[in-house]
Amino acid sequence: MVESRIDSRKKKLGSKRAPVQERSRQRRDEILAATANLLDRVGFDGLTTTLVAKELGISVGSLYHYFPHKQAILHALGERWLEEYNAALAKLEEATRDNTDIEKWAAAAVRYVGEVYEEQRGILPLVQAMYAVPELRDLDDRHDEQVVSQLVPMFDRMKIAKSNSERERIAWLWLEMTHALFVSISEQDGARAKRSREDLKDLCFRLLEKWSV
Amino acid sequence: MVESRIDSRKKKLGSKRAPVQERSRQRRDEILAATANLLDRVGFDGLTTTLVAKELGISVGSLYHYFPHKQAILHALGERWLEEYNAALAKLEEATRDNTDIEKWAAAAVRYVGEVYEEQRGILPLVQAMYAVPELRDLDDRHDEQVVSQLVPMFDRMKIAKSNSERERIAWLWLEMTHALFVSISEQDGARAKRSREDLKDLCFRLLEKWSV
DNA sequence: ACCTGAACACCGTTCAAGT
DNA sequence: ACCTGAACACCGTTCAAGT
Numbered sequence A, B: 001m002v003e004s005r006i007d008s009r010k011k012k013l014g015s016k017r018a019p020v021q022e023r024s025r026q027r028r029d030e031i032l033a034a035t036a037n038l039l040d041r042v043g044f045d046g047l048t049t050t051l052v053a054k055e056l057g058i059s060v061g062s063l064y065h066y067f068p069h070k071q072a073i074l075h076a077l078g079e080r081w082l083e084e085y086n087a088a089l090a091k092l093e094e095a096t097r098d099n100t101d102i103e104k105w106a107a108a109a110v111r112y113v114g115e116v117y118e119e120q121r122g123i124l125p126l127v128q129a130m131y132a133v134p135e136l137r138d139l140d141d142r143h144d145e146q147v148v149s150q151l152v153p154m155f156d157r158m159k160i161a162k163s164n165s166e167r168e169r170i171a172w173l174w175l176e177m178t179h180a181l182f183v184s185i186s187e188q189d190g191a192r193a194k195r196s197r198e199d200l201k202d203l204c205f206r207l208l209e210k211w212s213v
Numbered sequence C, D: 001a002c003c004t005g006a007a008c009a010c011c012g013t014t015c016a017a018g019t
Helices: A007-046 A049-056 A060-066 A072-093 A102-118 A121-132 A134-157 A164-185 A190-211 B017-046 B051-057 B061-064 B069-096 B104-118 B119-130 B132-158 B164-187 B192-209
Strands: none
Touching: A007 A049, A007 A060, A007 A072, A007 A121, A007 B119, A049 A060, A060 B132, A072 A102, A072 A134, A102 A121, A102 A164, A102 A190, A121 A134, A121 A164, A121 B017, A121 B119, A134 A164, A164 A190, A164 B164, A164 B192, A190 B164, A190 B192, B017 B051, B017 B061, B017 B069, B017 B119, B051 B061, B069 B104, B069 B119, B069 B132, B104 B119, B104 B164, B104 B192, B119 B132, B119 B164, B132 B164, B164 B192
8 A cells, every 4th residue: 555655756767767676677587587497406495595696696695685585585486476376367267257157167277277387387396385384374375365265256156155155165175175186286297197187177066066056 | 320231242032122222212202202392383494403402301412313314303203194194094994894885984084084184283294394305205105105005995895986097096186185175174273174174075075976886 | 886705693413522 | 322512514694895
């Protein structure tokens, strides 16, 4: 709710400030990309600030110019995960807006959300850690919240459950269930992953069908 | 003050060895108990060897007399989790031996396995880490294997699926699904947890019913 | 203004020295 | 035989000093 304090000076300093901010934003992105890259290669525990700095050819101190601490880098990466996930749900909402077929919804949901898990496969160690590491725990909570609030209206449209509190509970179930399976699926080979994804779609369908009214 | 309780030459039967081993085993258990206790209080990341040593009133070096490294303590604790889980499945097998009712099986499974999650609630941070930490990963793999091999015969008896490879796949699905939900449930308050457990029972039933032949 | 890297506190682990 | 705790390598983080 805080109005930007920079707005008043934007006209005057805009041209001078933008490049600096742009460069800064770019560096931040570079750090995030390098971290995501290393996360995939050395794992959550193997990740060190020295390693990230070396990967970018800068000093550790420089890293701390852009992020207050290591967790902040991981946190920003987690934010990105939330955004991608939310974008997938928005696409799902869009794609299933004018049908109430539960089975089709389940298929679309598994496809769209599954794509996120595939594309972000490298940072899954981080996503898993979100639950366990206290400093990242808020991401997990927000993720839950956001997903539930996006699913409830869709469930409503599909006439699933008779109250919103029930829909919230089912949305949570759906989230936990699909998350556990997508993470496992991300480590399976192509053929098995394909079958597992079909199983999951089916499981989603059955879950929702049960509460269909 | 020196007592001649040290027998330099051991007898054939080794009857004198037992007390020493017994004492050693006891210390190991104490270390495990203290670690489990701290895990619950300070979390997976907050756990340090110094802290464990302090908790027991011994030195760090002494810790390394009983375990080669920190991960070995956690590993041993993980082994215990596997044992408890397997014991629950054995009880489940025993309790459902002479019926083929899928719904009853689902109820019993959620009850017995759920008890393990409740009793071992303190070490759930560790169980979660088993997946992410490379040194503990073998526990996760063995857990998967053991659970699947215990479930397949039960599925067979209940006439679920038409081949063992299918049963293995369903067992894996069951494991991932219930694990994700049990972990989440362990953090809910009593009333909500009760409802969630019923939802889970229902979900299990529907999962198995689908493949019932 | 931005970057550097030695310095600091703290971790897991070791091992010479005590009892 | 068993235990101790200073010492070591390495982590995240800081900050005086460079450009």
